[in-house]
Amino acid sequence: MSLSKRIKELEDDQLEEFVDIWAERKSKDYVKVERLGQANDKGRDVVGFVTSARHEGEWDLFQCKRKTLGSLLGLGEAMTELGKVFFHHVDGAYTTLPRRYVFVTPRGVEQSLKHLLEHPTKLQEALLANWDKYCRKKITAKKVIELTPEIRATIEAYEFKNVDCLTAPSIAKDAAARPALVQVLKELPGEAPEGHAPDDISDTEFAYLQQLRDVYSAAAGAPFSSFDEILADHRYGEGIKVHRTRFYEACAFRDFHRDNTDEKAVDVFKKDIYHLLFEVYNEAHPSLLDRVNAVMKHTGAHPAAILGRMARSPVKQGTCHHLVTDGKIRWSP
Structure with a gap:
C-alpha cells in the first residue's frame, strides 16, 4: 500500500498523533509541539510553539480533518473552523493568532474551498460574508457568536496567505512523514545507509x-x-x-x-x-x-x-x- 494511501486511512486519533509527531519532526524551530484535539480545544488540534512565549508569541496551528472514503473537506466546515480561531482569540483564549493555519486533510478539499485557498483575499472576504451561515451558531453550542466589530477587524487584519492545506500526497513527499508512520502505524523503516570513516579522526x-x-x-x-x-x-x-x-x-x-x-x-x-x-x-x-x-x-x-x-x-x-x-x-x- 502506498504511503499516501496509508495516510488517507488514518483514524481520527491516529491522524492527530501522526500530525503531532510529523509537526515535531517537520520544524526544528518549534520549542514545543502540543496535541490538543479534544472537547473545548478552542479550534486547535495540534500546535507548534515557535518560542517559549507560547500563545503570546508565534505559533502554528494544524487542524486535522479526517474525512470518510470519498469525502473531502468542504467550504462550510473549513469556515467554521477558521471562525473559531478568530472568536477564541478575541475572547482571550490566546493572545496571538497563529503564524500559519494549516488544514491537514488527507483526502483533500472540495473545489470551492481549494479555489479560495488559492486566492487568500477571497478566502478572507468569504469568511466575513458568510459568518452568519457558517459561524454564528456553529462555533459553540452554548451561545450565538455575532460578527462583532472587533472580530471583523481581527479577520480583516489577518494575512490569509498564511492559511493552507496539506493532503496525503503532499505529506507523503515530506521526509518527516516516515517517522510519524513508523510510530503510529508501526510501518517498518527503510534501510539505514552505510557509514564511512573520515580520513581524520574526530x-x-x-x-x-x-x-x-x-x-x-x-x-x-x-x-x-x-x-x-x-x-x-x-x-x-x-x-x-x-x-x-x-x-x-x-x-x-x-x-x-x-x-x-x-x-x-x-x-x-x-x-x-x-x-x-x-x-x-x-x-x-x-x-x-x-x-x-x-x-x-x-x-x-x-x-x-x-x-x-x-x-x-x-x-x-x-x-x-x-x-x-x-x-x-x-x-x-
Missing part, C-alpha cells in the same frame, strides 16, 4: 580509540605513541581501520533511526547489544585483544533488530564502541 572517536591503542600496545608489548603509528603497523593497522568503519556504521544507523523512527527505539537497540555481549565480555580472556575480538565475533554473528528490521554485523559491532564511549564497557583496564 573527537567523538577519542574514547574508544584511546582504549584500543592501549589494547594494541599491550598486544605488541610496547606502547604506540600515536594512532598513525598503529595504522602503519602491519599487524594492527587494518584492525584500527575496520573498527573505525564499524563505529561510523553504527553512527549512520543511529542517526537514521533517530530521524526516521523513534529515538527510544535506538536506546533499546543499544541496550540489546549490551545484553548480547555481556557474558562474552565478562569471560576470562588470554589478553585484552582476545576479549575485543571475542566480543566483535559474538556480537556480529548474533541477530539484533530495531523495530523488526535486522541490523547488519558492522552496525552491531560498532555499537560496542558506542558503549565504550558511553562508559558502559571498557576495552582497556
Whole structure:
C-alpha cells in the first residue's frame, strides 16, 4: 500500500498523533509541539510553539480533518473552523493568532474551498460574508457568536496567505512523514545507509580509540605513541581501520533511526547489544585483544533488530564502541 494511501486511512486519533509527531519532526524551530484535539480545544488540534512565549508569541496551528472514503473537506466546515480561531482569540483564549493555519486533510478539499485557498483575499472576504451561515451558531453550542466589530477587524487584519492545506500526497513527499508512520502505524523503516570513516579522526572517536591503542600496545608489548603509528603497523593497522568503519556504521544507523523512527527505539537497540555481549565480555580472556575480538565475533554473528528490521554485523559491532564511549564497557583496564 502506498504511503499516501496509508495516510488517507488514518483514524481520527491516529491522524492527530501522526500530525503531532510529523509537526515535531517537520520544524526544528518549534520549542514545543502540543496535541490538543479534544472537547473545548478552542479550534486547535495540534500546535507548534515557535518560542517559549507560547500563545503570546508565534505559533502554528494544524487542524486535522479526517474525512470518510470519498469525502473531502468542504467550504462550510473549513469556515467554521477558521471562525473559531478568530472568536477564541478575541475572547482571550490566546493572545496571538497563529503564524500559519494549516488544514491537514488527507483526502483533500472540495473545489470551492481549494479555489479560495488559492486566492487568500477571497478566502478572507468569504469568511466575513458568510459568518452568519457558517459561524454564528456553529462555533459553540452554548451561545450565538455575532460578527462583532472587533472580530471583523481581527479577520480583516489577518494575512490569509498564511492559511493552507496539506493532503496525503503532499505529506507523503515530506521526509518527516516516515517517522510519524513508523510510530503510529508501526510501518517498518527503510534501510539505514552505510557509514564511512573520515580520513581524520574526530573527537567523538577519542574514547574508544584511546582504549584500543592501549589494547594494541599491550598486544605488541610496547606502547604506540600515536594512532598513525598503529595504522602503519602491519599487524594492527587494518584492525584500527575496520573498527573505525564499524563505529561510523553504527553512527549512520543511529542517526537514521533517530530521524526516521523513534529515538527510544535506538536506546533499546543499544541496550540489546549490551545484553548480547555481556557474558562474552565478562569471560576470562588470554589478553585484552582476545576479549575485543571475542566480543566483535559474538556480537556480529548474533541477530539484533530495531523495530523488526535486522541490523547488519558492522552496525552491531560498532555499537560496542558506542558503549565504550558511553562508559558502559571498557576495552582497556
